[in-house]
Amino acid sequence: MEKNYMSMFLLLVAISCVLAKDVGKKDTKETNTKPKLPQTLSRGWGDQLIWTQTYEEALFRSKHSNKPLMIIHHLDDCPHSQALKKVFAEHKEIQKLAEKFILLNLVYETTDKNLAPDGQYVPRILFIDPSLTVRADITGRYSNRLYAYEPSDISLLYSNMQKALKLLKTEL
Structure with missing residues (x-):
């Protein structure tokens, strides 16, 4: 019985490690891309300038x-x-x-x-x-x-x- 529990435990640890590696890869891919900044009224024409909305x-x-x-x-x-x-x-x-x-x-x-x-x-x-x-x-x-x-x-x-x-x- 202990062997079964130990086998199950090792299996769960192995699965957790594999899943953790996949999650880590996704996170590094997301951090390597340029973050998207929120849209401002300037739309890139001069962020320090004061723009009207309408x-x-x-x-x-x-x-x-x-x-x-x-x-x-x-x-x-x-x-x-x-x-x-x-x-x-x-x-x-x-x-x-x-x-x-x-x-x-x-x-x-x-x-x-x-x-x-x-x-x-x-x-x-x-x-x-x-x-x-x-x-x-x-x-x-x-x-x-x-x-x-x-x-x-x-x-x-x-x-x-x-x-x-x-x-x-x-x-x-």
Whole structure:
């Protein structure tokens, strides 16, 4: 009888050791992968910047703070949007200048047709002054997609951000 108990005990110990090794392997696989960070309103466009959650909130904050609004339309699975986001987030001067704006990035279209004056494409960036007027005079370099920017257009985007701020000062 003791032999049976001892055999059962050894069998349980062996099974426990095998199962413990399998669990250990799973844990090391999970720790080797990069942990997924929680989604923030920045969506990777500048985590240290203050972003608004909705279009309506952005309009309200722009009007009441007398700051221009910069809206970035993009898609998470668009390679052009991802490339522009990477350059935007790494550009120190743009990140610094962006602090002077009310910021909103959208991964969906709004019902406001003023935000798609020449079509619904991504990425596109529009500027809106505190009087809630879309600045049609601040555009990118393309004639068929006026508000489109590519990573190579980052200096133009920076210049346009400065222009949006200067226009605001001259109108005050």
